[in-house]
Structure formats: structure tokens, C-alpha cells
Amino acid sequence: MSTPESIPATNFIRQIISKDLAENKHREVITRFPPEPNGFLHIGHAKSICLNFGVAAxxxxxxxxxxxDTNPEKESIEYVRAIEKDVHWLGFExxxxxxxxxxxxxxxxYAVELIEKGLAYVDSLNADQIREYRGTLTKPGKESPDRNRSIEENLDLFARMRAGEFADGQYLLRAKIDMASSNINMRDPALYRIRRVHHQRTGDEWCIYPMYDYTHCISDAIEGITHSLCTLEFADHRPLYDWVLDNITIDCHPRQIEFARLELKYTIVSxxxxxxxxxxGHVSGWDDPRMPTIAGLRRAGxxxxxxxxxxxxxxxxxxxSSIEMGVLENCIREDLNNTSARVMAVLDPLKVVIENYPDDLVEHLEASNHPQIEAMGKRIVPFAKEVYIDQDDFADVPPPKYKRLIAGGEVxxxxxYVIKCHEVIKNAEGKVVELRCTYDANTLGKxxxxxxxxxxxxxxxxxxxxxxxVRLYDRLFKxxxxxxxxxxxxxxxxxxxQVIAAAKVEASLAGAELGSRFQFERVGYFCLDTEDSLAGKLVFNRTVTLRDTWV
Structure with a gap:
């Protein structure tokens, strides 16, 4: 198995695994990442992916x-392919x-085995009745009238359920455990339900489907999983996990360990x-760069x-615990600061005419792709009589300590070069539309x-x-x-x-590859969109600002 660099920090799960290995409980560590193919993976799944693949590696x-894939109503091959792509992209195999x-x-x-042992029965209660019979956290449940069916009758009904003789919801198979248990999950939980839904892999072969709690533990055992890592909401389900494996004929009994799921502020992961x-339609799709999905984060840069x-x-x-969004944003800032080339882009163009610059002269200036990393090389930036600067870099009435261009000032x-503004041209509405400047030929780069x-x-x-x-993405929630x-x-x-339809970027970006990342100097980090930058159209998504603007 290939994997990126391991995650060295210790934690209680690594300590448990180290102890199990030291005590020879296992000869090797086998884990699994078990997503449901009913949506795209999100940042919370990334934590589980890194943990499961990391401890194994x-x-x-x-x-x-x-x-x-036990709930075919909500599953699709599209989600399967997206999940495979995300795991690979994160660097794991x-x-x-x-x-x-x-x-x-x-x-x-295995369900038949439980029936034969008197540990499962076919029930005819409907969903409302099951809720009524289950009881509450302070009140024990009561037994279904069908709980004491004979083993022979249960085997017959279960076989007929599989054969498609009954309507959806007419029967379900339940475990026979304890309707008075303090853990509601142990009050005769459902194991199988009738559901005539086309499955994306098995087609119409099955009209009964197993429940997650029943499926998951057996799947782990079949695969020889040693440590089944789950989030905290499954802690109350662990007794059922163990009960199923203890009562069927199977050699492996994985150890379920729960950890806290990732909760990230200013977003949702449901x-x-x-x-x-x-x-x-609040977003353009699962891969919208504002979404906390792995696909969205990838498209954002x-x-x-x-x-x-x-x-x-x-x-x-x-x-x-809830993690500040700034932690995630700082991780990508630090990464892109060291890996992204610097380029210039003007998001809100204001034309500057340099009146004393020769009309037909074009200089090809050399610019560093990264001020601290010489190995990233240099690029050529053309300079001519007319340039664009950002509207924000000129102030007709400057605020205090303003250090950019003003009428009569230099920048x-x-x-x-250093230029000096001599004339400000405005339109009929009083908006500045052009600046007339001069340059000092002796100030090139100094x-x-x-x-x-x-x-x-x-x-x-x-x-x-x-x-x-240029698409200026920000946090999806306020x-x-x-x-x-x-x-x-x-x-x-x-x-x-915020969509800026008429930004201007430097000529070096003409050959940029889809998905490539840049720092637009003084503006932020951007990625060339992989979906909409087609047929010569350049679309840049803002990955993150240069500094945290939410502090």
C-alpha cells in the first residue's frame, strides 16, 4: 500500500494499537474506510481517511x-466514483x-443462523408501532406479539421475504435481545427490511436489504479488520456490534474504537x-468551492x-469540539505561500496612460516567480505606455496614511518604474476612469x-x-x-x-494548466478552475485571502 508521509503525532488510538501489537493480539494492523455512496465526501471524512490509512501505514x-451500499434508494455510481477519486487525490491507495x-x-x-439459534424473529409491527413498543430512555420497551414465533415459522417467513412474497414494510427481521435494556439500540433492533429498490451493483437480485449496524460488524469481520475506527455517535452501537459477532459463527472479532468527529465552524458536514x-440551488453542485466537500476544496485550490x-x-x-475555520485556512495559506508562483492580476481595472513613455516601446521585464525561492525561476512581464492598476490603488480623496497613488503623488x-499622477479623468457620474501619469526612466526596479x-x-x-x-469565494455561512x-x-x-467578469491578468497565465495555483500579488491565492476554464476562457477561483479577514 502506498501512502503519503505518516502522521507522527501520538493519540489514544495509536496507543491502543501499539499495546495490542505488543501483546501479540494481532500480527498486523488492518483497518478500513467505509463510506456510504450517498453523497460526496467532506472534510470530516478526510479526518477519518487520514486516520484509517495513517495508522495502517x-x-x-x-x-x-x-x-x-445497503441503502440503494440514496446511492449512485456517481458517488462511488467521486469517493474513489477523493481518496486517491488525498494521496492514499x-x-x-x-x-x-x-x-x-x-x-x-448469518441472519438465518441467528434465527436458528432463536436470536432473531420476523416481526409484522409497522414503523409507528415499533416506535411505540421501543419505550423511552426512562421507560423500558415491551415485546412484540411476534417475538415468540417458532424458529420454523421465522425461517419460512424470512425465506419468503427474500423471495419477494410480501409488500415493502410488511415484515422485518429483528434481533431478539432485550426490550428492557438501558441501551435502546439493544431493544430488538432491526436486521433486515423489505425494500424493492434497484441496487447500483446487484440490480434487482435482492428485495430485502440488511441494516447498517448488522452489516458493518460482519463486513469488518469478513475482511479481517483488526481495529474498526468509528466516530463517537457509534459508541452506543458498540454493544450491538459485539453482540452480532458473538452470536454468529465467524472467527474474527474486530475491536471498535470511537473518536470525536470533526466539527468545523462556519460550515456544516451533514x-x-x-x-x-x-x-x-444555493450552490452550483457538490464541488462548489464554497462546499466543505473534498471535491469543493480541490476545485477551490x-x-x-x-x-x-x-x-x-x-x-x-x-x-x-469545534475547530476554527481559520485553522484550515492557515494550513492552505502556509502551503501555497511556499508552492505557488506569484503573478499580477487587476480585479477592478483603472487605465493609466504614461504620457512620456514612447508609444511604440514594449519592454520585457524579468520578474521573480517567488521572492524567497530562486528555484521557482523567473518570468517575462511586458511593460508599455498603457497599464491597468486596481481602482483601490488610487484615491482622489485619500484616507490617512494612504500609501498608494493619489493626484500629484508618486507610487x-x-x-x-515609479510613476507620478498629473491628471485625473472622470466620467459624467464622477467616477475616475483614467489617470494620466509620467514615469521616471531612472527608477526601474530601484x-x-x-x-x-x-x-x-x-x-x-x-x-x-x-x-x-475571477470568483471571490468566501465562507458559505455567516x-x-x-x-x-x-x-x-x-x-x-x-x-x-462575488463574480468579477472583467478582470485583467498578466500574459504569462495564457498557458496555465487547469487546477494550477497562483498568488495574485497583494490580492490572495487563486486556482484556475477545472470545469469552466474552457475554450480559451480563464476562470480563477479564490482559494483563500492573504490573511484572515474574519478575525
């Missing part, structure tokens, strides 16, 4: 990718690719709610190493002795600039915990996307 073990549906026949046979955002770094930094604990164009010019701004040559659409709102959609940030 650290101990020279194996990690399987297993799709829990599974030992084996499995599906719970691979084990449907075995799961059925698949149901993420799907609602897509269906209701996040790197696999930044996400792995984030998962390492937040650690693995037994206590739920340096980054890597080029300040002459005795002359101080503090302001430095970016620019692009008007004649050579490329047109680009409150730290949108899931706590009565309607989480009311917490959507109305400024989460």
Missing part, C-alpha cells in the same frame, strides 16, 4: 476502501476495494444538509498536503539615492493583459454554528461569492 498494515453488497449472501446466511444546498496537515493539527480525541509599479517612494502597487500592461473571470439555526439556510452568507 505506520504499522506496515493494510487499509481497505469499503462502500457501505487502498489494499482492497470492497462493497458491503459483496457480502449480501453471507449476511443473509450529508443531508449538503445535499439540500445542492438541490435547492486546496492541496492534499494542506488537508492532511490540517487533519494532523486538529488531532484525534474522545471529546467533541512604484511593482518590478517596474529608488535613486535620496528618493523615497513608499507605495508599491501591482499592474498589468493594457495591451498584453488577458481577460479573466455564523459559526449554522447547524444550530432553526433553518440553517437562513445563516447563508450573502457575500459568499
Amino acid at each position: 505506520e504499522n506496515n498494515g493494510l487499509c481497505n476502501l469499503r462502500f457501505d 487502498w489494499a482492497e476495494l470492497r462493497h458491503s453488497s459483496d457480502y449480501f449472501e453471507a449476511l443473509y446466511n 450529508k443531508r444538509k449538503l445535499n439540500q444546498l445542492v438541490v435547492d 486546496f492541496t492534499p498536503s494542506a488537508i492532511r496537515d490540517f487533519c494532523e493539527r486538529i488531532g484525534v480525541t474522545k471529546k467533541d 512604484r509599479l511593482r518590478g517596474a 529608488n535613486p539615492e535620496g528618493r523615497k517612494v513608499k507605495g508599491v502597487i501591482h499592474w498589468v500592461s493594457a495591451a498584453h493583459a488577458l481577460n479573466a473571470e 455564523v459559526p454554528n449554522p447547524g444550530a439555526e432553526d433553518n440553517f439556510c437562513d445563516a447563508l452568507n450573502p457575500d459568499s461569492l
Whole structure:
């Protein structure tokens, strides 16, 4: 199994595994990542991926990718392919690719074994009745009238369920455990239900499907999983996990260990709610760069190493906590600061005419791709009589301590000359539309002795600039915990996307590869969109600002 660098930080799960190995409970470590193919993976799944593949790799073990495909109503091959792509993109390779549906026949046979042992029965109660009979946290449940069917009758009914003789919901198979248990999950939980739904792998072969709690533990055991790592909400399900394996004829009994799931502020990681955002059109799709999905983060310009770094930094604990969005954003800032080339882009162009610059002269200036990393090389930036600067880099009425261009003032164009503004041209509405300036030919890349010019701004040559659409993405929600709102959609940030249709970027970006990342100097980190940058159209997505603007 190939994997990126291991995650060295210790935690309680690594301590448990080390102890198990030291005591010779296992000869090797085998884990699994078991997503449901009912949506795209999100940042919370990334934590689980890094943990499962990481602990296996650290101990020279194996990690399987297993799709829990027992609920075909909500599953699709599109989600399967997206999940495979995400795991690969994060830098991991599974030992084996499995599906719970691979084990449907075995799961059925184990259910028959439970019936034969008097530990499962076919029930005719409907959903409302089951809820009524289950009881509450303070009140024990009561037994179903069908609980004491004979083994022979249960075997017959279960076989007929499989044969398709009954309507959806007419019967279900339940475990016979304890209706008075303090753990509601042990009050005769459902094992199988009748559901006539076409399955994306098995077609119409089955009309009964096993429940997750029953399927998961047996699938783990069949695959020889040594440590079944789950999030905390499965802690109350662990007694059922163990009960099923203790009562069927199977050699392996994995150890389930629970850890705190990832809760990230200013976002949600509920698949149901993420799907609602897509269906209701609040985002453009599962890979919208505002989404916390791995596909969305990838399209926004996040790197696999930044996400792995984030998962390492937040650690693995037994206590739920909410992580600041700034932690994730700082991980990608640090990564891109060291790996992204610098280029110049003007998002809100203001034309500057340099009146004393020769009309037909074009200089090809050399610019560094990274000020601290010489190995990233240099590029050529054309300079001519007319350039664009950003509207924000000129102020007709400057605020205090303003260090950019003003009427009668000087400023340096980054890597080029010092210019001085002599005339401000406005349109009929009073908006500044053009500046007339002069340049000092003796200031190319330097300040002459005795002359101080503090302001430095970016620019692009008007004649050579490329047109680009720039999408300024921001946090999707305006409150730290949108899931706590009565309607989480009311917490959507109305400024989460600003589209700039007529930005100007430097000519060197003409050959940029889809998905490549850049720092637009003084603006932020951007990625060339992989979906919409087609047929010569440049579309850049903002990955993150240069500094945290939410502090």
C-alpha cells in the first residue's frame, strides 16, 4: 500500500494499537474506510481517511476502501466514483476495494443462523408501532406479539421475504435481545427490511436489504479488520456490534474504537444538509468551492498536503469540539505561500496612460516567480505606455496614511518604474476612469539615492493583459454554528461569492494548466478552475485571502 508521509503525532488510538501489537493480539494492523455512496465526501471524512490509512501505514498494515451500499434508494455510481477519486487525490491507495453488497449472501446466511439459534424473529409491527413498543430512555420497551414465533415459522417467513412474497414494510427481521435494556439500540433492533429498490451493483437480485449496524460488524469481520475506527455517535452501537459477532459463527472479532468527529465552524458536514444546498440551488453542485466537500476544496485550490496537515493539527480525541475555520485556512495559506508562483492580476481595472513613455516601446521585464525561492525561476512581464492598476490603488480623496497613488503623488509599479499622477479623468457620474501619469526612466526596479517612494502597487500592461473571470469565494455561512439555526439556510452568507467578469491578468497565465495555483500579488491565492476554464476562457477561483479577514 502506498501512502503519503505518516502522521507522527501520538493519540489514544495509536496507543491502543501499539499495546495490542505488543501483546501479540494481532500480527498486523488492518483497518478500513467505509463510506456510504450517498453523497460526496467532506472534510470530516478526510479526518477519518487520514486516520484509517495513517495508522495502517505506520504499522506496515493494510487499509481497505469499503462502500457501505445497503441503502440503494440514496446511492449512485456517481458517488462511488467521486469517493474513489477523493481518496486517491488525498494521496492514499487502498489494499482492497470492497462493497458491503459483496457480502449480501453471507449476511443473509448469518441472519438465518441467528434465527436458528432463536436470536432473531420476523416481526409484522409497522414503523409507528415499533416506535411505540421501543419505550423511552426512562421507560423500558415491551415485546412484540411476534417475538415468540417458532424458529420454523421465522425461517419460512424470512425465506419468503427474500423471495419477494410480501409488500415493502410488511415484515422485518429483528434481533431478539432485550426490550428492557438501558441501551435502546439493544431493544430488538432491526436486521433486515423489505425494500424493492434497484441496487447500483446487484440490480434487482435482492428485495430485502440488511441494516447498517448488522452489516458493518460482519463486513469488518469478513475482511479481517483488526481495529474498526468509528466516530463517537457509534459508541452506543458498540454493544450491538459485539453482540452480532458473538452470536454468529465467524472467527474474527474486530475491536471498535470511537473518536470525536470533526466539527468545523462556519460550515456544516451533514450529508443531508449538503445535499439540500445542492438541490435547492444555493450552490452550483457538490464541488462548489464554497462546499466543505473534498471535491469543493480541490476545485477551490486546496492541496492534499494542506488537508492532511490540517487533519494532523486538529488531532484525534474522545471529546467533541469545534475547530476554527481559520485553522484550515492557515494550513492552505502556509502551503501555497511556499508552492505557488506569484503573478499580477487587476480585479477592478483603472487605465493609466504614461504620457512620456514612447508609444511604440514594449519592454520585457524579468520578474521573480517567488521572492524567497530562486528555484521557482523567473518570468517575462511586458511593460508599455498603457497599464491597468486596481481602482483601490488610487484615491482622489485619500484616507490617512494612504500609501498608494493619489493626484500629484508618486507610487512604484511593482518590478517596474515609479510613476507620478498629473491628471485625473472622470466620467459624467464622477467616477475616475483614467489617470494620466509620467514615469521616471531612472527608477526601474530601484529608488535613486535620496528618493523615497513608499507605495508599491501591482499592474498589468493594457495591451498584453488577458481577460479573466475571477470568483471571490468566501465562507458559505455567516455564523459559526449554522447547524444550530432553526433553518440553517437562513445563516447563508450573502457575500459568499462575488463574480468579477472583467478582470485583467498578466500574459504569462495564457498557458496555465487547469487546477494550477497562483498568488495574485497583494490580492490572495487563486486556482484556475477545472470545469469552466474552457475554450480559451480563464476562470480563477479564490482559494483563500492573504490573511484572515474574519478575525
